[in-house]
Amino acid sequence: MKVLSSMKSEFLRIIRTRKLLIAIIGVMTIPVLYSGTYLWAFWDPYAHLDRMPVAVVNNDHGAEYNGKQLTIGTDLVDNLKKKNTFNWEFVSASKAKQGLMNEEYYLEIEIPKDFSKNATTLQSDNPKKLNLIYTVNEGNNYLSSKIGDSAVEKIKEAVSSSVTKTYAESMFDNIKDVATGLNKASDGAGELYDGVAEAKEGTRSLSDGITSAGSGAEKLANGAKSVDKGAKTIKQNLGVLAEKAVAFSNGVESASSGSEQLQSGLKQFSTGLTQLKDGNTKLLAGANKAEEGTKQLSDGLASVAGNLPDLQTGTKQLEDGSSHLSASLDKWKTGADQTKTGADTVSQGLQQLLGQVSNMVENTNDPTEKEKLNALMNSLAQLSEGSQQVATGVDTLSTSAGQLKQGAGSLAAGATKLNQGQVKLAAGINQLSNGSKQVLDGQGQLTQGLTLFGSKLDEAQTGLGKIESGSSSLTTGLGKLASGSTLLQDGTSKLAQGSNQLATGTSSLYKGEQDLTTGMSSLSSGSAELNSGMTKLADGSKELSNQLADGAKDTSDVKANNQVYEMFATPVHLEDKKINHVPNYGSGLAPYFLSLSLFVGALMLSVIFPMYEPASKPKNGFSWFIGKTGVILAVGIGQALLVDAVMLLGLGLDVKSVPYFILLSIFTSWAFLAIIQFLVTALDNPGRFLAVIILILQLTGSAGTYPIELSPKFLQNIMEYLPMTYTISGFRAVISSGDFSFMWNNIGHIAIFFILFLAATLTFFIVKFKRRPQLQLQ
Secondary structure, eight states, X not given: OTTTHHHXXXXXXXHHOHHHHHHHHHHHTHHIIIIIHHHHHTSSGGGGGGGSEEEEEEOOOOEEETTEEEOHHHHHHHHHHHOOSSEEEEOOHHHHHHHHHTTSOSEEEEEOTTHHHHHTOTTSSSOOOOOOEEEEOTTTOHHHHHHHHHHHHHHHHHHHHHHHHHHHHHHHHHHHHHHHHHXXXXXXXXXXXXXXXXXXXXXXXXXXXXXXXXXXXXXXXXXXXXXXXXXXXXXXXXXXXXXXXXXXXXXXXXXHHHHHHHHHHHHHHHHHHHHHHHXXXXXXXXXXXXXXXXXXXXXXXXXXXXXXXXXXXXXHHHHHHHHHHHHHHHHHHHHXXXXXXXXXXXXXXXXXXXXXXXXXXXXXXXXXXXXXXHHHHHHXXXXXXXXXXXXXXXXXXXXXXXXXXXXXXXXXXXXXXXXXXXXXXXXXXXXXXXXXXXXXXXXXXXXHHHHHHHHHHHXXXXXXXXXXXXXXXXXXXXXXXXXXXXXXXXXXXXXXXHHHHHHHHHHHHHHHHHHHHHHHHHHHHHHHHHHHHHHHHHHHHHHHHHHHHHHHHHHHTSOOSHHHHHHHHOOOOOOOOOSSOOOSHHHHHHHHHHHHHHXXXXXXXXXXXXXXXXXXXXXXXXXHHHHHHHHHHHHHXXXXXXXXXXXXXXXXXXOSOHHHHHHHHHHHHHHHHHHHHHHHHHHSHHHHXXXXXXXXXXXXXXXXXXXXXXXXXXXXXXXXXXXXHHHHHHHHIIIIIOOHHHHHHHHHHHHHHHHHHHHHHHHHHHHHXXXXXXXXXX
């Protein structure tokens, strides 16, 4: 019991000292405020990405590919609108850039104008990739850029899948076209086989015909002798015919030339007659329009003449009214001048009264009276200012009245001149109306004459057409006759010359008959070889037809549907399997922030609770140690239970074992308190500074956020010497993995830190007590 007396004294001092009690209770909430608040704020931030504004700019113009319209940019925008991945805002490029600079948007995704066009370049010599421009303001929020990287990567995969599907669909369509072409080629090969078979039969007929031609060659030699004798007789008769044909040809050419000249003159006369008729038709149409226009002019002038009296009356009234207005404005200006004079007088009187009231204010000592006089002076000042404005307005009104009087005088003079002009205009319009009636009568007579002249031109044109047709027939006949006579002359001359060649050729015919017999023998031998080759060609064409048919069948068996297109677009499916699933961001960071908050809580306790000074004189060093350590361990339990309650009940943290979770929290809190107790007890403020250094090293070297392998080598080397390394691993085991053996292993390492620093603190108190046996309360 003597050992526990120091602990009792420590607790009694805390209870009796309200400030200390409240401070300790507040320190116990530090871990809750530190870890609970942070984890609550970021418990599952990825579930609220639909609140994160992201600008989307679609500049895609679309493109045509294999007869289909590609709008990949528009399709991407439509898909984004269906998904609430982010708070998509579809804006212009300028608004997106401005919003990104003003931190209205975290990300910008721009679809270029050639996005769909580049998708059509797969089969070109230089295919182009589809560029998706992704802009992020990392200075606004770096983590948002990393989140955006993942989102854009998924968008890129979706677009790539869509484009690949389009390519696959096009490729399979081409394969179907190839199958159709192979079918047609197979049919053509079959037709080739049939043709070759027919050609083979033809070669047999050719061989038979060559044999018959050999026998016919002998008969040809006998006929050649008879032809030679007849050719000589023809030669004599054709010489006489050639002499007579020359005279006949000259006469026909003379007659044909005269007929052509007559035909040319008739065409010129017909053209002139046609032009005369067209001119008469246009003249008649113009005369009709002129007659109609003259009638409208006459009617219009009569109507104008009827309205002139009313117009003259109106101008007279305008003249009288303007004169009356000028007189009235003169009176108005006089009254305005008088009003201005009165307003100036009133303004001067108000200024004098304002000066008198100002003097009264200066001479009055009564505050109430002075306040009333000040109010009166303000009212008079406003009234004086209004009077001056009235005087200014009246002056402006007087000036305007003078200007209006001048305008009214000008209007009266103009109205008088207008009335005089109306009288003269009436006389001129009456004369013009009488003249238009006379013109109308003349227009009628002109129209009748032009109509009669046009009918006579039609009769003349009909007769001329008949003459021209007969002359044309005569000219054509004479031309043909002249051409025929010339041909007759040339033909008889050539026929005479040919008779000589015929005689010579008949002699050569007999000699050629012998050569023909020799050639027939060679042709018979070649026809046999041709027959053999046609047999081989028939066999080859049959095999070609069969092979093409098989290829067409294999090609047509290729499967082409949406499932195949999807397989080409996304051939690899990623099956996401998880071990020890962590449901959200908060659960993943809970081990780190629980450890961090408990260490901060322990550090804050050292600020408000005296780690060194005892509440009463201790009996020995051990009693001194028990007194301080008992309070610290009690506060450690309170901190751990409070933060666990908030994690489990407030935030809904799911753990594998609640008792183990609470046990690990208490051990963690005790270990950190033991470390802080020793440092502060032994070193005071330098100890607290050293505790902060240890905290900083643990923040970066305990693998609380990123894997330790990503940290610098120095932090990797000191990791195993930091207590938070084991507390974080232990919390991960009890929260996520459920590997309790691993949890106990980490508790063992935590217990080593706890026992070592408790032993160090006990040693310090024992040594300190021995050096100061007369320890007094301070």
